[in-house]
Amino acid sequence: MQVTSGAATTTADAAATRRRIFAADIAWCLLGGVLSSMLQFAFVFGGGLVDVARDAGVSKVAAAMPIWLLCFLGNAFGHLAYSCAELTSNDAWGLFASADRKTTAKSSALCVAMAVGMPFHIHTYGIAAVLMGDAGAVFAWPVVMSSTVFTAQLWSVFLREWDGAPREAIRCNAASLVVLVSSVLVVSVCSFY
Template sequence: MTGTVLAGVGLTVVAGAMSGNCMLPMKYARRWRPENVWFVFSVVSLLLLPWALAFAVVHQLLDVYRRLRTNEMMTPLLFGAGWGIAQILFGVSIRRLGMSVGYAIIVGLGAVLGTLVPLFVGQRTFVSNAGLVRILAGVVVMVLGIALTAWGGQVKERARVTEISDEPQRGYVVSVLLAMLCGVLAPMLNYAFAFGQGLAVEAARLGNSPVAAAYAVWPVALLGGLIPNIGYSVYLLQRNSSWAAFGHSARDVIWPSLMGVLWMGAFALYGMSAVYLGALGTSIGWGLFQIFMIMAATMSGLLTAEWRGAPRNAMTLLATGMVGLIGATLLLSFRGH
């Protein structure tokens, strides 16, 4: 493994830790309804920070966009919109399933699709047959690790409900199905980045470094994601008459703003890591990013007492799943470097 690749892996570790914990502040915005939190989070993470970061890093940013054809701009925009729908489902799933289980299902599906689709659509010629076998093995181990983690979460949830009532937990299957749909849509943000590289190429032509040029993709992709997120938040704010909460507890703006900083910071670092990881950066890098997100989210769940009182078999499944994810990390990291 070269120093450049090692730096890329290191960046994905930090990015995964930030993204895996970005929803944690949501637990502390107690005086706001979820739609208040999501509205501010969306504005900060999908509008303010992406554009501010791009203007700060990419020279002649507006000239980059003016030089591009409409279809080159629409590709990341539309993929971003699909991912925006996943974000709405993500918030619902996390509230219904908890951070550990919700992340495992959503990020699990997103990791598999987000790793394999860019690989087979545009990067297959950059990897040897032996390297491809390692990647596929890493994906299989990753799926097993995620499945064990989710299974442990389900055992934990069943035990919790049994303590409260003799009736089976209702709504769990529906919650899992919502999380799976979210997982199918979630990697569309990676598709926006992987298949929107025309923006980065144009930015590089205007003298930007490859790392800086990569940032040109995010404002367009995340603008697509902003539309469904803001639209849904406004709908809920209007339906639930939640607008007044912004004035009654203005200090709560800190928590969703922090969520936005952590989230956008994570994706900014992921964009850098994809450059350092080379031709397969948007496939291998995405898989590693998702693995580290799951690990970080699980640790957050443990530290915030989400797993307190869980049965021993649930903890065993969780630990085994984490070991599987570590194995997948090694397979993906050393797949042919």
């Protein structure tokens, strides 16, 4: 009888630990989402740089580029510093050399493609926001973030990332997409008033 009780306690403890870890993971995701808005703040509060660029004769389309240059330089430094620190503290640098060359080459090529794609999508957002004028800072960001989320969702289905996922995770994901669509609709409808 004690063994059953101990096993039940161990199972309950494991479930509680999983819930705590999941809650912490969600908190990190929320923090990442909050911090991702800093690019929007850079665009909104960096308007002086756009004005200086325009006054210097830079085209309207390229006027926001100085903002992105500063953002991406700072961002790259942070990413590189954190990644190098993690690889060093986990003694993981050697794992890259131990993989077979074909896998390493393929993975490296995919990383480069993603490294080009991410800034490209931000640059196109910046161009669109400038071309939209005063409304750009309000509408371009929700559109680019929503399209980013939905594109990532499509890729996750295509890459079969949801195979074997718990139903609760799939339901939470679907609910979050409904909230996202609803919020974009509310912003769109409110723009007419």
